Amino acid sequence: MTDLVLRNVRLPDHLSAVDILIGGGRIEAIGPGLGDDVAAPVQEGGGALASPGLVETHIHLDKAGILHRCSLCHGTLAEAVSETARAKAAFTEADVYARAEAVLRTAISHGTTRMRSFVEIDPRAGFRSFDALLQLRADYAHAITLELCAFAQEGLTNEPETYAMLDAALARGADLVGGCPYTDPDPERHVSMIFDLARKYDVAVDFHLDFDLDAAGSNIPHVLRETEARGWGGRTSIGHVTKLSAMAPGEAEAQCQRLASAGIALTVLPATDLFLMGRDAEQLSPRGMFAAHRQAGTGLLATLSTNNVLNPFTPFGDVSLIRMANLYANIAQAGTPGEMTTIHGMITTQAARLLGAPDPTLARGAVADIVLLDAESPAMAVATVAPALWGCKEGRPSFARAKPTLFDPS
Ligand SMILES: [Zn+2]
Numbered sequence: 001m002t003d004l005v006l007r008n009v010r011l012p013d014h015l016s017a018v019d020i021l022i023g024g025g026r027i028e029a030i031g032p033g034l035g036d037d038v039a040a041p042v043q044e045g046g047g048a049l050a051s052p053g054l055v056e057t058h059i060h061l062d063k064a065g066i067l068h069r070c071s072l073c074h075g076t077l078a079e080a081v082s083e084t085a086r087a088k089a090a091f092t093e094a095d096v097y098a099r100a101e102a103v104l105r106t107a108i109s110h111g112t113t114r115m116r117s118f119v120e121i122d123p124r125a126g127f128r129s130f131d132a133l134l135q136l137r138a139d140y141a142h143a144i145t146l147e148l149c150a151f152a153q154e155g156l157t158n159e160p161e162t163y164a165m166l167d168a169a170l171a172r173g174a175d176l177v178g179g180c181p182y183t184d185p186d187p188e189r190h191v192s193m194i195f196d197l198a199r200k201y202d203v204a205v206d207f208h209l210d211f212d213l214d215a216a217g218s219n220i221p222h223v224l225r226e227t228e229a230r231g232w233g234g235r236t237s238i239g240h241v242t243k244l245s246a247m248a249p250g251e252a253e254a255q256c257q258r259l260a261s262a263g264i265a266l267t268v269l270p271a272t273d274l275f276l277m278g279r280d281a282e283q284l285s286p287r288g289m290f291a292a293h294r295q296a297g298t299g300l301l302a303t304l305s306t307n308n309v310l311n312p313f314t315p316f317g318d319v320s321l322i323r324m325a326n327l328y329a330n331i332a333q334a335g336t337p338g339e340m341t342t343i344h345g346m347i348t349t350q351a352a353r354l355l356g357a358p359d360p361t362l363a364r365g366a367v368a369d370i371v372l373l374d375a376e377s378p379a380m381a382v383a384t385v386a387p388a389l390w391g392c393k394e395g396r397p398s399f400a401r402a403k404p405t406l407f408d409p410s
Pocket of ligand 1: 059060118208307
């Protein structure tokens, strides 16, 4: 039975506008004029682009919106880690919930329907952030699928309590586990310990990796070895990986081929990479962001994501994935329609694959996670930072935004 008619919308592969019939949370049919005789509520699309719901593969809801509590002097990664560590000791559960909720609501209003958030669990954060985000995950399940990655930001081998706390969080409902080998005195052991937890709970792993611009000293080989030894292909992902942008083109391509064949996905975090990298350059500062879309030929599964909002890692942000895609395209000098269509895929279809979610391509039978973008194509949505006008999660409307009205002198 049809619950909702989405009328007069544009799909990338259709020349003219179509209607989308939605029932039981899924797309029942797509075609021109389908909604004319159906007795169901109608959402007029006004010719907007119907896109799969946007998917955020890497964000930190727990430490969003703390900029005013931190001092930023150098804008380096080390400063961001230490300032955030200091601030999080004072987090309360209500405080984390309020900040994370504000970001989540904004993300929903920009068309995001699925999200992976890291949540720091260690002796300073305790379980306060985790408890807040567990509640948030439940409270907003009607509008967004939120998965929580129990995350060791500040090391494991140097702080054994953190390992036990991650274990407890996984037992209590964390969806996956993540680590940050570059802050650990023993990066390889750190990676192995995260995999131990992943195997114990049969969950995915996600690492913050290779976050500097020295081409040497990559942790990719160890993550590759562990992924292959434990059969974790398709459930391992890595974020940042700015080292790849410092490697010679052939070397970076060879690494991407190895990642692809091992089933390891990569998330680029344009705003943070651009803000924190290359701080020692006095002129011609490097971009420090890996242009992963150029590696499509290697089969690498690549996405782009927000990472941080209004904190020492990224003192900017409106949690709009379309804006982040535009930023990525600009930094990566990706301006052709084909490239920008690929980049739209990095926040939709590819991002859903990274999270192990069903293919979100809008087709009969697909889950009805849909966002209407004020653009004529995915490429133009990226090029123009197209506003999200309306969205639904499993067929339930989740937000609407009116187009601006301009007043002329009459
Ligand atoms: Zn991150």
